[in-house]
Structure formats: C-alpha cells, structure tokens
Amino acid sequence: MLATTPANVGPRWGPESESASTPAPRATAILPSAGSAYDSSIFTHAWVKKTLEAEHKNASLVLLKDFALSLAGKEYMDHLPHGYHHTFLIRNPNKVIPSWRKCHEEWRPSKPLLDEEAKEEWHKANMGEHGGFKDLLELFQYVRENLDPAPFVMDADDLVSQPETVMAAYCKVTGIPFSRKLIEWENDGSPMYEKWITCRDHLGYLNCNYHTNARSSSGFRKNEDLPKPASTSVTNPKAIEQIAKCVPYYEKLYRERFVP
Template sequence: MASIHEQPRVILWSVPRSCTTAVLRSISNLVERGEIYYEPYYKALVGGPESESASTPAPRATAILPSAGSAYDSSIFTYAWVKKTLEAEHKDASLVFVKDFAMSLAGKVYMDHLPHGYRHTFLIRNPNKVIPSWRKCHDEWRPSKPLLDEEAKEEWHKADMGEHAGFKDLLELYQYVRENLDPAPFVMDADDLVSQPETVMAAYCKATGIPFSRKLIEWENDGSPMYAKWITCRDHLGYLNCNYHTNARSSSGFRKNEDLPKPASTSVTNPKAIEQIAKCVPYYEKLYRERFVP
C-alpha cells in the first residue's frame, strides 16, 4: 500500500460512463504538481499504431480548443510507450494519477504492459445506468454520415461497446490485480460516490496514499478547461467538449443523481439495450460485493 510519505501512483479503472471524468476533475483540483493521465491505454487500443480498429474522428475541431497541459499525437501511443511513460521518474510530481478503461487492455493481451509501482483502483456503476448513457453518447459523436437505420445503429453500438460493455474486462482485471499485485484492490461504486462523496473519497485517499482535502469534493468552477492539467492525446480534446461531459465540465463538486439534469424518460425500453444490460449485470454484481461500503 502506498505511503503518504511517498509519491502516490494510482490508476482508476472503469467502464465508460461511470463518473470517472468527475473523479479526474476532483483529483485535478487537489494537486498543483500532479501528473494526470487521461486514458492513455484506451488511445493505444483505438487510435495508436497497434490499434486493430479505425479511430473515430474527433467530433469537434481540436485545433480551436484550448490545449490540455500535455497533448500528444496518437502516433506515439503504443502499449510499450504508455508503460514506459507511466513508469518514468516524474520527480517533480506530488502525485501520478491515471484514468483508463479495463477494456483498453484487450482482454488479457496487454496485462503485461501494466506499469510497475501503481496502486490499482476500480470505479463501478450499475449497467442500467451505463448502457443507456453510452448509447446516447453515440448519437452525438458517431462519424458524420447519412442517418443510420435502426439495424445500422445497433451494429455501431455493438462494435464500440462490445458484448459486455467492458464489465467482463473490468472484473478480469480486478481478479488479476487481486491475485498478482494487491490482495485488496479498492473498489467504489458511482452511486455511493455521488451520495456520500466525503466518506467515499476519504476512504479512497486512505487506501491510495493521496492526501485528503475537501477540495476533492467541492471546488470552484473558474471556467478554465477541466483538462488543462491532463496529459492526453490531441484526439481526446474534442470528446472532452462534447455534451455528455457537460455535467463534469460545469461541476463544482459531486452531485446526487436527483440533482443532475435528466432526459425526458429514463426507462430502458430498447430490447437490445435490455439484453446487453442483462449480460453485464453478473460481472457488475461480483464487483459490487467487493466495493467499499460507506
């Protein structure tokens, strides 16, 4: 376990649409000399030289956006580069923090590219909330082309999300970490986090060696880009300005679900979405049993 007297190095693993960007904003608000990485493994999976799938074009012209603290070209995002970069000395940083998706490791193919010296943590969220939110995102950042019919839309969802929407990968990574790296990886649930942020973040800090501060749960929104301190790929900058990051961009702290804007209907009626949720639930439930209970 990390010591508060050492430089904490922490990775937060999740599936998309699990409030991880809000956590990253929280961490960013805490540190002045931190090195904060935004989805480096995911970029290696979908847009780097080793990618087996075509990278989705950025939905906004990144050239007109304020740059992240360090934005790199996707051509350098190999798995070896990510591992080497994360393992670098970072001698002036008070904290090194990484947010990424377990599915970025392509099953178990790239687990040998996990960086040494990091505490692996997990943020989970109920598939009943993840799947509808993720599908809604597709309507905003799907590549520009003639409107797709329902069958083509389903193919798009399936291609991007996979059969288990990353939940199977998340459980397998958790099991790998527990068996090989840390017998007690910290797991927190998004609903617990937004309903009891102080309790959950205090426990998270205790487990990782990150100094706790109320700046982690309450912060001033000064209008500057939330990713100003993040190290990421230039391609990501456009996605961070999409509508589905509005809550994270405009936030001044964690907010309960009832305080967040809601669509007209929150019920899931699409049979394909219901089917996918059912496939994800068993993996989520196994991780849920391992979570920190406030």
C-alpha cells in the first residue's frame, strides 16, 4: 500500500538526483542507525519498485509513504509498484506552504549567508513552483488511469477532526483490519529511526522540526489543540503567491476526497 503526500524534493535524491539541494552526507554518518539505513547510491526508482514488488515473507502489511515530487514526470510514475493500493493524503496549501517554508529554514545552508532573493531560490529549489500540488494531481490522475480507477483520497483536516471515521474508511478500501490503535497509540518514547526504514540522506529529517509533533504524539489532534506559533498569518508576498498557484490543484483533489 502506498500513501502519497504533496511535498519534498525530487526526483532529486540518491543517484538520480537533479538538485544541488540534496543534503550532503555530512552528519548522517554519526546519526543513530546510520549503519543500517539504506545507502542512497542504490536508492533508485527502479530499485524501490523491484524491492516493493518482491515477496515479503511473514509480512501482513507493507506500507510506504512518499511525496509526489519524488515521482514527478511519467518516466518516474512508471516505476510505481503493482499490487499495491495507492492512496493520497492532501492538505490545504494555506497550511502547507507557511509550515514548509518554516521547516526549510532549519536546512538552509548557514554559509554563505543568503540574501532574500537567494533564500527564495532556496525555497523554490526545495518546494518547486507549485509546492508539489501539481505533481500530486498528475500522480493521482496517472494512478486512476493506469492502476486504480478509484484511488482513496483523504484530507488532513478531515483526518484530525474525525480520525475514526476516516481511518475506518481507509481500512475498508485497503483491506487493513481497523483498530483503535490506528488513531490512538502509546508513545513509548523510542526514536523514529527505530520505527521507520529510510535511506542515509533522510536520517536527519527524522529528528528535525518536520516531525516535532509526530514524535511526541499519542493520537490525532486538531490543529487548534497544538501549540501555536507566534504568528499564524501569512504576510510574505512570495508565500502568498505560491499558495495561490497551489490552490487550484488542491481544490481538484479535494473534490475527489472521501467525505466523512
């Protein structure tokens, strides 16, 4: 089963990298689990497809999450594995873009110092012009036309406001037995690198601000229940411009979503 979301760089990771924004191996060698994580030199689209389509003995479920930008372009979409349910998680770009830009500040190179124009180029290189939403819509259309006539789409706001209803529907479509452990879980404090398999270049992301709330979570929580930043208003003209470019693609996907 594949769950696809609208963000991240790429097809720019590993040996198929097309972007200078790929994180250098720098700190990954000293991160926990660096020795067992996949090496990015083998992490090609073809290798992922072959690995996922192989037999997984004693596994009741194989779950993979990736971003639509990682499969941008039909030549990469053709590497989608067969035999999986392809599902989509969407989120309002008015929430995605400001949050994403903030997270990128954590990974922006400290040297050389970047002026405002260079900072915007950094954001664009990592987020793409349409923040991944155009790629997400194109991927959804590809899946519907080639793999699944009715791929499941869920909206993040629906998921956090009605988690039991949405996850029950998700489980019904994918054939996963529903359990309340899917919406409420015990947080044992173990680090994310012990729970998820990833490649070395991504190990650092498991400990960054992208996942702050996820690391401490014990269930789905509405946005209003979470700590709010000092300012939640979007005032950056470039961010406002990018949001406007994303909205039409999001709205098309929103019309395809499961309605609780």
